[in-house]
Amino acid sequence: MEKFITLTSSVVPLPIENVDTDQIIPARFLKATNKDGFGDNLFADWRYNKDGSPKVDFVLNNSTFSGSILVAGKNFGSGSSREHAAWAIDGYGFKVVVSSFFADIFRGNALNNGVLPVIVSPEFLAEVFTCVNADPKTTLTIDLKNQAVTNNATGKSETFEINTYKKECLLNGLDDIDYLLSKKEQIEQFEKTR
């Protein structure tokens, strides 16, 4: 996994609540047997017309907005456990998703793929949307070490929650599986007690 330390970027705003994983990547795109190419179908049904042409009113097709931070309404990533949703977000080029609330499974999947979910207050989120609407060049800075997110248009900062273990994993580019593989003996011991 790639390391994540800090990031300053303009953002792509998606002020919709309860964006579920079927919107992030519709089920018909889950037939692949590897992790590549999901970014092309990120938000496919909102992004493309039936004939495959881009829907002009969708934010990913609006060149005014760009950047590697997606900012979305509350309860982002609800629904299915498909990790393909995290692969699609990562594959498109987003490194951070900012929202006031994330669904649990999506949040875990994102972290396991080096995509950082940043939880902000509803007020902070609303202000980011306002700033980005006023100036699409508005940037956010994410500082993982200090667990801080800053809206550079206003200078306002908030700290965000992340568990210490996951933070260390991201800062050092380590996977859970490395940790688990190092515990093989302990697992075998545990099995004897069952």
Add this chain to the structure above:
Amino acid sequence: MVSTVEGGPTQLYIDRHFCHEVTSPQAFNGLRARGLKVFRPEKTTLTADHNTPTIDQDQPVKDPISKNQLDTFAKNAAEFNLPLFFPLGHIKNGVVHIIGPENGFTHPGATIVCGDSHTSTHGAFGAIAFGIGTSEVEMVLATQCILQSRPKTMRITFDGKLGNGVTAKDLALYMISKLTTGGATGYFVEYAGEAIRNLSMEERMTVCNLSIEMGARGGMIAPDQTTFDYVNGREFAPKGAEWDKALAYWKTLKTDDGAKFDKEITFDAADIQPMITYGTNPGMGMGITDSIPTLDKVEEAGRISFQKSMEYMGFQPGEKLEGKQIDYVFLGSCTNGRIEDFRAFTAFVKGKKKAGNVVAWLVPGSWMVEKQIREEGLLDILTEAGFALRQPGCSACLAMNDDKVPAGKYAVSTSNRNFEGRQGPGARTILAGPLVAAAAAISGKITDPRN
């Protein structure tokens, strides 16, 4: 619990891992890339269900990409020597959360995971069961463990009795409409109370199945005699002295008197009527005789999403849906694809005729359910009423196969999600229980099954 990471999650040992073709191929690729074997092959049960056709299963799968995924699944099971592999056409094949319990793989007190959010279904047995992502599938295959942070606890109590014509699905949709689609995020839920105790094992599975639709990773019900009677005698359940030992342990699996939960909610079961959803998440539900909320009843930050949802569904805020014409009916899925669902549907349509304007897809959750439908004579009654049976699989619940509802059409579905495009691009889903689905199939309209 094998260990605890300092300042972090718990290393949890997994007793049963269920695996299907869609969320596993990348996990097996990961094992190959690291040169790893499957650590405990007998603890993984594999079935193909999500991306499978529901007709002509004896023929080669037509879609080459789907066929490749199913072939990859079979190759992985063979390469990693996994003995419990139930491919398309196998007598034990079917929807993962249906074949697990019916074959006795699901036990009280067990830790159960699957790369599927509806793994919460198995919580009905007092198991700790929840959905995981593909990275975690790889971890379980490699080490039989995953890392999990401790969730908060919630108890939802249903006092009293359910009314006539009100099903476990209605109970669940009612609860989700009250809590909203994210209302239990971060929690594990225990369901309790008289109305829950009175549910059959299959009804309990329907309730626990839908825990994730209010954001809860898992939902569980303390095991009791109903649970033990269901598990006893099933092929992969403990036998003989093992059974006695297991049973003694299972009987201890209940919440202590006076236990403190992070959150407690109580409902009166008598308040619940047959439910339908009107929007594009399972929290947007109402009683079948109710009206869609008006815009002023929706909190301000959610209004854009609410209006987007109304536009997608072709409904107006404040509108009543009873009597509205529908196009499709889907009976099936891990939520309502069990024999009791088919019995309830069949009892309702017996002696009546399917409406001419309705396309009905009746999809058993497994071959064992299909066999029972035939043996109990339900198929004859369904045929007489103008219905046909399809072959088992997830089918139109997520429409990965050809069972897609066309754009703009209304489907009354016993499945679990009414998300935009869930049942096909542009499809409009109205979630309901098997009785509301049966009433809609007969009248061609949204109809209260109690009338």
